[in-house]
Amino acid sequence: MKVRFLGGAREVGRSAILVNDSLLLDFGMLTGNPPQFPVETPDPDAVVVSHGHLDHVGTIPTLLSGTSRPSIHWTPPTGQLALTLARDTLKLHGGTLQCPFTENDVQRVTEASTVHGYQESFAAAGHEVTFYNAGHIPGSAHVLVDDGDTRLLYTGDFHTDDQRLVAGTTARPDADVVICESTYSDVEHEDRSTLEERFARSVKTTLWEGGTVVVPAFAIGRTQELLLICEKYDIPCYVDGMGKQVTEMLRQYPEFVRDADALRRAKSHARFVTGRDGQRKRLTDQKAAIITTSGMLSGGPAMTYIPEIRSNPTNKITMTGYQVEGTPGRDLLETGSAEIDGRIMAISAQLEQYDFSAHADRTGIRELLEAYADAEILVNHGDRCDRFAAELRADGFEASAPSISEAIDR
Incomplete structure (x- = not known):
């Protein structure tokens, strides 16, 4: 399995991970003035989306400009949230460099969209893909990708504790490689x-x-x-x-x-x-x-x-x-x-x-990773990814923090 990081590596924002040059996991933007987008716009056969936050879905309509028509897979709430955010971006920034897509691109998203529930496996770009509840926001998912040789778990954003809106994740599917978010890897949330x-x-x-x-x-x-x-x-x-x-x-x-x-x-x-x-x-x-x-x-x-x-x-x-x-x-x-x-x-x-975070804290991240002591851990989505990966290695994990544009073959 080949994994390439087009965004979200050693940073929070513009998450985008290309698997085997054909399956794209998320395609977001990093808010700012000006905003930042993934370092490359690939031409995948399919796109699988973990959840409906701007840093994970904000640039998806650009993938359907021109003649490209990848299929897009997400849970029902994630699809609705992605379209809501895209239309809001058009309303606020349409016709400017802060909005890299058009209304026609957004319409194509609706035509290419397929929704899936949790633990319902489906085929995407020659891979078997399964969503598991990630406990972050409604519809958020861990994404398990199986290419026949390697099982990759992309955690997306997740929380292990219950919030009032959603229950914390308890899913721990078997995986050989885990791409794990690390937003709060050095923080313990208040009760x-x-x-x-x-x-x-x-x-x-x-x-x-x-x-x-x-x-x-x-x-x-x-x-x-x-x-x-x-x-x-x-x-x-x-x-x-x-x-x-x-x-x-x-x-x-x-x-x-x-x-x-x-x-x-x-x-x-x-x-x-x-x-x-x-x-x-x-x-x-x-x-x-x-x-x-x-x-x-x-x-x-x-x-x-x-x-x-x-x-x-x-x-x-x-x-x-x-x-x-x-x-x-x-x-x-x-x-x-x-x-x-x-x-x-x-x-x-x-x-x-107030820290009403929907992300797991240090204890929560480590709790999830305990189930993957024998897997390779690729740390992303954080501002101290390299340091957290070093801490994991010191504790016996096989862990690293890929950089933007880095490709990893497993």
């Missing part, structure tokens, strides 16, 4: 119930004091997780941005969430923002939590809310996810100011960060 209670207590305190809490959140997975937490702790909340559409869509796939009834209650508990007639500015005077995109303050309705609440120290901004270096969210946490709509804004509102 989730303790984290939730600390978040709820902080938000409620601000509301009691007459303030407003803006909660920047990723539209896919994180927004729904926070809605479930707000319903559980009876926190009044609004939801804005793409998270509204994603929440509605995920309710169509109850078998891919942990508790469909809880998600229904959470949606009913929240109030969806329409954005009409100055609603957003009026909401900044409400004693409520406003859950809104974007999670890294790089666009979306957050650009309206943050300037409105930033000067009042009673208000609060609670960041809820990983902040990529160079994003306004990262700048805000590190310096207390950020570039919002072209202006550097100092923030007097309180700033807090």
Whole structure:
């Protein structure tokens, strides 16, 4: 088996792995200004997608430009999420270098798409492929690829602990080679119930004091997780941005969430923002939590809310996810100011960060890898891949951290 890394090696973003020159695993983009795409656009016979986050699906429509028509395989939620993200990218950046595909390319994606459930093997580019629940977001999958000689497990992004939205992964299919994500390989997550209670207590305190809490959140997975937490702790909340559409869509796939009834209650508990007639500015005077995109303050309705609440120290901004270096969210946490709509804004509102990660931490990654002590481990999707691979080798694993463009034959 030949494996070549076109993105996502020793970095977080633009995941893209080509197997035997014919089967492509993921094809994402690295958000930024400008965004970064995989180092090569291959011409595979088939594409298999692990899950519906931008860094794994964001560049897929480019694969169907020109005369190329690879088949695309994913779970039902992942297919819907990929199309939602592609159309959002077109809406925001269509016709610019930040959007490398057209509306016609997106339409071709729908024509080439085939959906599969978990543990339903299928053929793709001459390989047998099977999805297993990865516990990251609804529809996320470990991808097992068998070419007849080698069994390759691509973990995609995964979590071993339960979240409110999805249950943690328990799948450990036999494999000879494992491509393992390592986003949080040097971090131990806080106990989730303790984290939730600390978040709820902080938000409620601000509301009691007459303030407003803006909660920047990723539209896919994180927004729904926070809605479930707000319903559980009876926190009044609004939801804005793409998270509204994603929440509605995920309710169509109850078998891919942990508790469909809880998600229904959470949606009913929240109030969806329409954005009409100055609603957003009026909401900044409400004693409520406003859950809104974007999670890294790089666009979306957050650009309206943050300037409105930033000067009042009673208000609060609670960041809820990983902040990529160079994003306004990262700048805000590190310096207390950020570039919002072209202006550097100092923030007097309180700033807090919570690790509601949907990725496994160090313990979770090691727990999964314990099942693969006899396999070769290829570490990717992290900013310390080489160091984590060295730690694994010191513990007896056969492990390495491939570089971008590197090809490995097994």
